[in-house]
Amino acid sequence: xxxxxxxGLRLDGRRFNEMRQIVAEIGVVSKADxxxxxxxxxxxxxxxxxGPREIQNKSQQLKxxxxxxxxxxxxxxxxxxxxxxxxxxRRTTELSxxxxxxxxxxxxxxxxxxxxxxxxxxxxQADGGTRSACINAATLALADAxxxxxxxxxxxxxxxxxxxxxxxxxxxxxxAGGADVTVGILPKTDKMDAKLPMETFETVFALxxxxxxxxxxxxxxxxxxxxxxxxxxxxx
Amino acid sequence: xxxxxxELPLSQTQKVRFKRAIERLQSLSSTANSDASVIVTDxxxxxxxxxxxxxxxxxxxxxxxxATVCGVVERVDKLVYVRTLRAxxxxxxxxxxxxxxxxxxxxxxxxxxxxxxxGVLMLSSMTNPxxxxxxxxxxxxxxxxxxxxxxxxxxxxxxxxxQDGSLQLHxxxxxxxxxEKGQLLKVDPYLIKRRKHHFHYVDTLGIDLILGCNGFIWVxxxxxxxxxxxxxxxxxxxxxxxxxxxxxxxQSHTTLETRQCICRIGNAIRVLSNLGFTMDLEVIMETFNLxxxxxxxxxxxxxxxxxxxxxENEAERRRAKRRN
Numbered sequence: 001x002x003x004x005x006x007x008g009l010r011l012d013g014r015r016f017n018e019m020r021q022i023v024a025e026i027g028v029v030s031k032a033d034x035x036x037x038x039x040x041x042x043x044x045x046x047x048x049x050x051g052p053r054e055i056q057n058k059s060q061q062l063k064x065x066x067x068x069x070x071x072x073x074x075x076x077x078x079x080x081x082x083x084x085x086x087x088x089x090r091r092t093t094e095l096s097x098x099x100x101x102x103x104x105x106x107x108x109x110x111x112x113x114x115x116x117x118x119x120x121x122x123x124x125q126a127d128g129g130t131r132s133a134c135i136n137a138a139t140l141a142l143a144d145a146x147x148x149x150x151x152x153x154x155x156x157x158x159x160x161x162x163x164x165x166x167x168x169x170x171x172x173x174x175x176a177g178g179a180d181v182t183v184g185i186l187p188k189t190d191k192m193d194a195k196l197p198m199e200t201f202e203t204v205f206a207l208x209x210x211x212x213x214x215x216x217x218x219x220x221x222x223x224x225x226x227x228x229x230x231x232x233x234x235x236x
Numbered sequence: 237x238x239x240x241x242x243e244l245p246l247s248q249t250q251k252v253r254f255k256r257a258i259e260r261l262q263s264l265s266s267t268a269n270s271d272a273s274v275i276v277t278d279x280x281x282x283x284x285x286x287x288x289x290x291x292x293x294x295x296x297x298x299x300x301x302x303a304t305v306c307g308v309v310e311r312v313d314k315l316v317y318v319r320t321l322r323a324x325x326x327x328x329x330x331x332x333x334x335x336x337x338x339x340x341x342x343x344x345x346x347x348x349x350x351x352x353x354x355g356v357l358m359l360s361s362m363t364n365p366x367x368x369x370x371x372x373x374x375x376x377x378x379x380x381x382x383x384x385x386x387x388x389x390x391x392x393x394x395x396x397x398x399q400d401g402s403l404q405l406h407x408x409x410x411x412x413x414x415x416e417k418g419q420l421l422k423v424d425p426y427l428i429k430r431r432k433h434h435f436h437y438v439d440t441l442g443i444d445l446i447l448g449c450n451g452f453i454w455v456x457x458x459x460x461x462x463x464x465x466x467x468x469x470x471x472x473x474x475x476x477x478x479x480x481x482x483x484x485x486x487q488s489h490t491t492l493e494t495r496q497c498i499c500r501i502g503n504a505i506r507v508l509s510n511l512g513f514t515m516d517l518e519v520i521m522e523t524f525n526l527x528x529x530x531x532x533x534x535x536x537x538x539x540x541x542x543x544x545x546x547x548e549n550e551a552e553r554r555r556a557k558r559r560n
Contacts, residue, residue, distance in 0.1 A: 051299045090532035108304060113401050115352040146323025149276050149306040223275040230321040231273050232265035233512040
């Protein structure tokens with residue numbers, strides 16, 4: 001199948017280095033300590049953070065000198081084309097783990113001993129790149145909850161189809177079977193589905209990194225606006 | 237909790253009025269400290285020649301001071317720290333807090349305080365309700381549920397913060413203890429400033445208002461603080477019949493007017509919290525009076541019109557304050 005037209009346009013009309021529209025909003029769940037909605041084109045994820053709070057299940061506490069980070073990822077039944085029945089499958093569990101590890105690496109957990117931080121992620125619409133959208137949403141929610149972090153973890157995917165590196169794959173491109181890399185900037189790079197020669201990997205990786213930077217820029221804007229709003233309303 | 241985006245059905249005129257009030261607030265505060273707000277990983281400008289102390293919310297990476305939370309940079313002498321806005325409560329010794337009991341365990345109560353861990357109130361750091369010295373007996377321990385049970389709301393003081401971050405409370409005064417006949421409201425802790433007084437008695441309405449430093453606010457019917465010495469005196473003076481009279485009085489119902497006042501003040505606090513304005517007694521009572529003078533029903537206070545009115549009022553108030 002033709003994923004990139006001779007004019008260099010993709011199926012949804014984007015260029016190879018173009019991202020989908022990003023919409024980010026903070027403070028959507030009123031009861032949570034921090035929350036955010038993150039949209040990348042048709043992919044939409046809602047994140048809620050609770051904590052740091054008292055550890056609910058003491059047996060889960062492995063280290064006593066730092067906070068416990070828990071993450072629950074789920075996909076709404078209406079999020080994909082055909083209705084999903086299965087609640088927990090291996091993909092979900094794996095994704096929860098990946099997101100949890102990423103977030104744990106960027107939260108300064110040693111500042112909050114004997115407490116736990118819960119991150120709940122729900123995919124409302126899935127159109128490729130849910131993993132990236134989840135990490136971005138979680139970052140926003142954590143920043144909103146005032147939890148100290150080393151850095152803003154951001155993520156973006158890139159793939160290689162029709163011998164062109166493509167940024168921010170949607171569902172059709174994602175399921176085309178080409179190689180794709182999801183890059184989380186700050187500490188972690190994760191997962192590749194198909195083989196990719198070293199030199200093309202370099203370009204694909206660079207493209208994804210560029211994408212991450214653009215997302216980080218957007219996230220910073222949102223946070224900055226939010227912080228300013230809160231401060232001047234509060235005023236002394 | 238603060239609604240960052242006010243999700244109220246505003247009519248066109250209300251929208252314009254709200255926007256204008258918000259802009260006024262913005263212009264009022266912009267001169268104060270304009271670019272002090274930072275977000276995660278922003279670098280904080282410091283003079284490296286002078287010694288400086290890095291405080292909360294900062295970390296030093298490659299000789300550069302970075303923020304680890306979103307908030308406002310504060311400088312006190314050499315100390316540089318970031319004051320977070322929306323975050324959980326950070327306790328300080330001596331803070332007056334309002335909390336909810338979630339567990340009765342061995343010699344202690346666990347109290348929910350909107351902190352990273354539950355607060356601990358030891359039985360030994362409680363004075364008896366009648367001001368007597370507590371005897372450490374097992375009977376006393378068994379009777380703990382007579383004092384507080386799960387879900388009771390209480391008011392205490394932060395006694396100390398342990399090395400591992402856990403929080404100890406005490407209630408060694410008559411003013412602390414169980415709170416009844418009222419409402420508990422939860423707001424973001426950054427909206428409440430530490431003051432000399434956190435207990436307020438609105439004598440015109442007969443209402444007690446406790447602004448807990450942890451963002452929990454208690455609005456309830458006024459109860460006389462019983463001075464243990466006076467009680468002892470009364471006991472000597474009066475006969476048995478009067479004491480039964482007292483217990484009858486305790487069980488009496490709160491009058492309708494008082495209950496309405498409690499709800500009205502409660503809703504005033506909710507509106508202020510929705511809008512993210514700092515609260516103290518003065519602001520809360522002003523909002524309360526505003527709703528009265530505008531003849532707004534209690535249930536209408538959470539509607540769009542009152543939110544707009546309060547925002548305009550706040551802008552006006554801050555401007556008046558600036559002039560003085």
